[in-house]
Amino acid sequence: MKQIKVIQFLCALIIIVFFLSCRGTKLAEGDWNITKDSSLVLKHNINIIDDSLIVFSVTCKRLKINDEAYFPSSKDFVVEVYTEKDNLIWKSDLNMSYLQVITPIEPTKVDEEYTYTMEWDGIINNGKKLPRGKYKIKLILPARPIEYELTTDFVW
Numbered sequence: 001m002k003q004i005k006v007i008q009f010l011c012a013l014i015i016i017v018f019f020l021s022c023r024g025t026k027l028a029e030g031d032w033n034i035t036k037d038s039s040l041v042l043k044h045n046i047n048i049i050d051d052s053l054i055v056f057s058v059t060c061k062r063l064k065i066n067d068e069a070y071f072p073s074s075k076d077f078v079v080e081v082y083t084e085k086d087n088l089i090w091k092s093d094l095n096m097s098y099l100q101v102i103t104p105i106e107p108t109k110v111d112e113e114y115t116y117t118m119e120w121d122g123i124i125n126n127g128k129k130l131p132r133g134k135y136k137i138k139l140i141l142p143a144r145p146i147e148y149e150l151t152t153d154f155v156w
Contacts, residue, residue, distance in 0.1 A: 032061070035148050039066035040105070044139050044150045057117040058139045058150060062107045069143050074099040077116040078140040081124070086136070090124045105143050116141065122156070130156055 030044040040060045047055045056079045075098040081090040106114035122130045134155050141148040 030150065030152060033150060034063075035146070037066055037069065037146055039064050039069065040148065042141075042148060042150055044152055046137070046152075046154050048156075052121050054120045054122060054156070055117060056120065056137065056139060057115050058141065059113055059115045060105070060107060060141070060148075061113045062110050064110060065108075066105075068145060069105050071103045071105060071142065072100070072144050073142075074101055074103070075142055076103065076105075077118055078138075078142055079118050079120065080138040080140065081130070082136040082138070084134055084136070089126075089135075090120075090130070092118055092120070094125055105141065105148075132156055 032041040032043050034041050040062060043059045043061075045055075045057045045059065047057075049055060058077065075093055075096070077092075079090075079092040080088060082088055106116075124130050134153060136151060136153050139150045139152075
């Protein structure tokens with residue numbers, strides 16, 4: 001009887017450790033990618049927090065000053081999720097309103113880093129939960145005159 005309780009306790013402990021180790025699992029971290037204008041390098045990061053929260057981020061490192069690049073509104077980071085067949089199923093700025101302000105692209109100083117982050121609950125544009133599967137995401141900094149964009153795959 002004592003052995004059964006010990007085995008049950010150990011099984012429960014293994015299950016708890018497994019679930020705790022899955023929380024905050026990094027799904028993907030990309031390599032540094034240089035932008036078209038060579039002023040920034042970008043790296044994506046996708047973290048699954050639990051079954052209803054994903055955190056997307058793009059870290060930017062400034063290589064050189066580009067006085068011409070700016071954000072034309074308060075919208076500074078957009079995430080788009082596509083099916084494997086390239087059908088857009090979620091866009092973070094859908095039905096959103098933004099202030100029309102001109103803001104700089106962070107970081108503003110050479111060799112500094114800045115991270116743009118967005119949380120997502122996994123609900124797609126039709127109001128349903130994102131089904132398990134493989135998807136493509138675009139992480140976009142909607143700057144002018146050039147948009148900065150990273151595209152990668154992820155499994156949900």
